[in-house]
Amino acid sequence: MTQVPRIINPKLAGKLTFTAADKGTPAYEVIREQMIVAGKAFPQRGIYSLAMRDEVLLFGPENYPEDDPMASPSGMACEQPSAEDLEIFRDKRPFTEGPLKDEYGTFVSAFAPVLDPRSGKVVMVVGIDILAGDWKAQVNAARRAPLLAR
Secondary structure (H helix, E strand, O other): OOHHHHHOOHHHHOOOOOOHHHOOOHHHHHHHHHHHHHHOOOOOOEEEEEEEEOOEEEEEEEOOOOOOOOOOOOOOEOOOOOHHHHHHHHHOOOEEEEEEEEOOEEEEEEEEEEEOOOOOOEEEEEEEEEEHHHHHHHHHHHHHHHHHOO
16 A cells, blocks of 8 residues: 555656646646556555645545446545545655544545655545455455465
8 A cells, every 4th residue: 555655756746736737738647647557556545646725635546447336536535534635745654544433335435644855744635445245355365375375
């Protein structure tokens, strides 16, 4: 998970406004493509970005197809952010939460910041949602692996 934010160029991410105007811009399209490619490397439901503007969390590029029910247009506000969702912009520490249930399903979610290397400021946060059932299966498989290797 922590590898995904590392592939995002902070300077490029800094060009995003996290508004509908971003769609189609080179910064948006490059970051979106990076998320799509990264999403092929491990099981997940979605990879997305968040930025804080005037104490409101806004969605930006993501790997969801536009017609996916979980897709959020760039600039859409995150309706019910958790305290941790907001805190990451201050403490800059990655975190995982869940399983949490919402109208789309039950997920384990991980979040990590993309930091400006000069200022240390959080440019954006990358979030990854994994369906709780898939997460549990991966954990169980990892637990069984040492037993099966004998």
